[in-house]
Amino acid sequence: MNAIIEVKNLTKKFRDIKAVDNLSFTVEAGQVYGFLGQNGAGKSTTIRMLLTLITPTSGEIELFGMNLSKHRKEILRQVGAIIERPDFYKYLTALENLRLFASMSGVKVSEKKLMEQLDMVGLAERANSKVKTYSQGMKQRLGIATALVNDPGLIILDEPTNGLDPQGIADVRNLILLLSKEKKKTLLISSHLLSEMELIADSMIIIDKGKKLVEGRVNELFDPSETIVELKTTDDAATFEKLQQSSLKIFMHGKRNDCLLLKLHRNEVPSVMKELVQMDVNVVSLHSKHSLEDYFLSLTTGSTHVEAATN
Amino acid sequence: MWKLLQIELFKIFKRPRTYIAFGAIAAIVFLIQIALKYDGKSYIDLLLSNLSGSFEFSDEFKGKLLNGYLICFIILNTLLIQMPLLVALISGDAIAGEANMGTLRLSLTKPISRTEYMLVKFAASIIYTLALLLCMAALALFGSMLIFGTNDMVVMRSEGIEQIKNFDVLWRYFAAFGFAAVALTTVSALAFLLSVFAENSIGPIIATMSIVIVFTILSEMNIPIYDQTIKPYLFTSHMVAWKGFFYVKADAEGTTINGSIENFPAVMRSLGILLVYIVLFFGSAVWVFKKKDILT
Numbered sequence: 001m002n003a004i005i006e007v008k009n010l011t012k013k014f015r016d017i018k019a020v021d022n023l024s025f026t027v028e029a030g031q032v033y034g035f036l037g038q039n040g041a042g043k044s045t046t047i048r049m050l051l052t053l054i055t056p057t058s059g060e061i062e063l064f065g066m067n068l069s070k071h072r073k074e075i076l077r078q079v080g081a082i083i084e085r086p087d088f089y090k091y092l093t094a095l096e097n098l099r100l101f102a103s104m105s106g107v108k109v110s111e112k113k114l115m116e117q118l119d120m121v122g123l124a125e126r127a128n129s130k131v132k133t134y135s136q137g138m139k140q141r142l143g144i145a146t147a148l149v150n151d152p153g154l155i156i157l158d159e160p161t162n163g164l165d166p167q168g169i170a171d172v173r174n175l176i177l178l179l180s181k182e183k184k185k186t187l188l189i190s191s192h193l194l195s196e197m198e199l200i201a202d203s204m205i206i207i208d209k210g211k212k213l214v215e216g217r218v219n220e221l222f223d224p225s226e227t228i229v230e231l232k233t234t235d236d237a238a239t240f241e242k243l244q245q246s247s248l249k250i251f252m253h254g255k256r257n258d259c260l261l262l263k264l265h266r267n268e269v270p271s272v273m274k275e276l277v278q279m280d281v282n283v284v285s286l287h288s289k290h291s292l293e294d295y296f297l298s299l300t301t302g303s304t305h306v307e308a309a310t311n
Numbered sequence: 312m313w314k315l316l317q318i319e320l321f322k323i324f325k326r327p328r329t330y331i332a333f334g335a336i337a338a339i340v341f342l343i344q345i346a347l348k349y350d351g352k353s354y355i356d357l358l359l360s361n362l363s364g365s366f367e368f369s370d371e372f373k374g375k376l377l378n379g380y381l382i383c384f385i386i387l388n389t390l391l392i393q394m395p396l397l398v399a400l401i402s403g404d405a406i407a408g409e410a411n412m413g414t415l416r417l418s419l420t421k422p423i424s425r426t427e428y429m430l431v432k433f434a435a436s437i438i439y440t441l442a443l444l445l446c447m448a449a450l451a452l453f454g455s456m457l458i459f460g461t462n463d464m465v466v467m468r469s470e471g472i473e474q475i476k477n478f479d480v481l482w483r484y485f486a487a488f489g490f491a492a493v494a495l496t497t498v499s500a501l502a503f504l505l506s507v508f509a510e511n512s513i514g515p516i517i518a519t520m521s522i523v524i525v526f527t528i529l530s531e532m533n534i535p536i537y538d539q540t541i542k543p544y545l546f547t548s549h550m551v552a553w554k555g556f557f558y559v560k561a562d563a564e565g566t567t568i569n570g571s572i573e574n575f576p577a578v579m580r581s582l583g584i585l586l587v588y589i590v591l592f593f594g595s596a597v598w599v600f601k602k603k604d605i606l607t
Contacts, residue, residue: 051420053605076422083420087413091326100318104421146417 002065004029004154004186005050010059012045012210019045021210023059027188027203032180034197034204034218035190042210043190044084047158050188051081063154077106080152082160086143090132094123094142097131098149105150117145122171136163144175155179157189161196169196176200227288228253229262229269234282236260242279248272312427319435323401329439332397333446336390340450343386344458351377358467379456380464380480384557386451391491391553395498395523396516397443402436402502403515406600410607411511419605429597433503440495448488466557475559479569487553490582494550497585498523500592501546507600510607523547546588552581 005027012020020042027033037043048054050061052072061068063075088097095114102109118124121141131139140163147155160176161169177200179185191197197204198218205215214221233239240260243252251272253263264272269288276283323329347354355373406429409415419428464475475483501522505515526547529537542548555578560571572578 048416048605051416053416053419055602055604073422073424076420079420081417081420083416085413087417089322089325089412089414092322096325100321101417101421103314103318104418104423106422 002029003027003062004031004064005033005188006060006062007046007050008060008062010046010049010061011057012042012049012054013057018210020049020056023207023210023212025205025212025215027186029186030180030184031202032176032187032189032200034201035188035207036194036197036204037190037207039192041207043207044158045210046207047081047083047156047188047190050156051079051083052076053083077150078153079156080147080150080154081156081158082140082143082147083156083158085136085159085162086139086146088131088139088142088146091130093128093130094118094134095127097142098145101146102149107150109149114149117149118142120148120175121145137165137168140164140168140172144172148179153186155185155187157187159191160189161191173200226263227266227269229264229272229286229288230256230259231262231276231286232259232284234284239281242281246275246279248275312431315423315427315431316434319431320438323435323439329401332400332443335397336394336443336447337450339390339393340386340447340454343389344382344455347377347382347385348458375462376465377459378462378464379452379459380461380477380484382455382459383452383484384464384466386447386455387487387491387553390447390451391494391550392527394443394447394491394495396520398436398440398495398499399502399516399519399523401439402499403506403519404512405432405436405503406506406596407509407512407515408506410509410605413607415607416605425601426597429593429600433500433593433596436499436503437496440499441492444488444492444495448484452484452488464557468558473559473561473567475557475567476569479559483556486556490553490556490578493582493585493589494553497546497550497588497592500589500596504592504596504599507596507603544584546585549581549584552578555581 003026005025007026008024010020010023011018023042023046035043035047045054049056050063050068052068064078066075068075088094089100092100095118098114098117099109099111102114115124115127118127121144123138123141123145126134126138131142134142140160144157144160147157157176161172164172173196176187176189180187180200180202189197189201201218203215203217204221206213231239236255236258240255243249243260248262251262251264251268253261255261262272266288269286273283273286352373355376359373406415409418419425461477461480463477464480466473466475498519502515502519505518506512509515526545530542530545530548530551555574556572558573559567560573561567
């Protein structure tokens, strides 16, 4: 596989602060690449460097096998992007905005194609409404349409589901999967919605304080079948004692706030549930936490945010 | 580049605020014309009052004085002081407005170099300035010519008055409007430079106007120490040099010479200095913008 993005020893300093610190990663062609990190981790700075909005202090960026600073125009012709929240000319209509940015991309796009793009993101009926009448979710959709209007090989989306309702999030997820699986596009996506990334990303990088914590294929970084289950009962202290003395002790993972945590495989959940009932434990709720989220937290905070099980 | 310029012009002229300046000019010109149409004699009397001690003017002379050419001169004198604000409204918004709207980052991820982007933005600002001047020329010059008719033009000067023949006036206006275009482009370039540093357009607009006001005050002050040290280098000292096209040479008998300009080299020097300022302001803007990290 050939690399679409190759970042080597990238560093960006703002005066004395290192926003990105010696960061290296590679995105292969056709991948959906998750770019994860807490607020202020350096995600947006890195993405802005990939799009030439920020000049790196040191390091190299190659896109499509070409040096970004030397072949800027040639590279950007093949890139579509949303950086943080998408903003548009509010006094222009969605169609006018899309036409304008398509022209700036250097591609000649027919009116039919523009309307198809708007239709794809569910905005065809509001094509001639001024953007100032749009909700944040609609602007986000228009941002995606703008990013795709020049039919780019690489799509960079910074928090693409921000401001979207659950249906909108699902639509964006499906669109990303369509672009990746059917249209064979390469996508770099930063997001705080880790559960979303788990569903769509092939590979990912987690960064913190500008440094890489881990990079690899999602299914290799954690076992998707293993999950943390939050157990809430009418009497957690009594349940804790009962569990300590039962066969379920091996699943105990700790405590968090007002619930107990069990670590088990998904297919073990029904039998555990059955046993809890037999032990006369009054279960209020039982639900699994995404393992990726725990994994993410354990890497970026140095702990699982879980109090260790005692005894 | 042409395509990008079209986009910029489309954005400027699609924006309602763009037309405020055109509306303001039309309103001021119309109000001056109406006032002078119905009470022009009083204005002429006031104008001549300083000279009345040594000259006697007939009513016929006063009537001939109030013609389209003089009205345009009065309007130009009044409006060219206010126009920098109208120019700064658009030029100060050129980059800062895009940063404020959040469209700057999206635009700069397109395959356009930053130098191209700045060239196109500045060219669009100049076109807007020219459109504003053309609007003013059409209303103030041609409008006044239609309403008041034409005749010989009389220019008041501290040392007396000079008369320019009817047929010798129009070209002077074209030259004056051409010069005014360069003068206003200097203000536009300054606002454009300040726009690069800001993330909303209010700052550059206010800063531009503050600089223009302070420099104009310094240019107008009669302080000997400033005459040779500061004044010759202030762009505002040279912005009013368009009046030079209306100062004519006179022969030994005191008759004005048709087609002449009293101090043409001084007008050209002022033009040159304004052009240097434009290059300096715009060059600095490009230099700063190319190095700027886009964080908005």
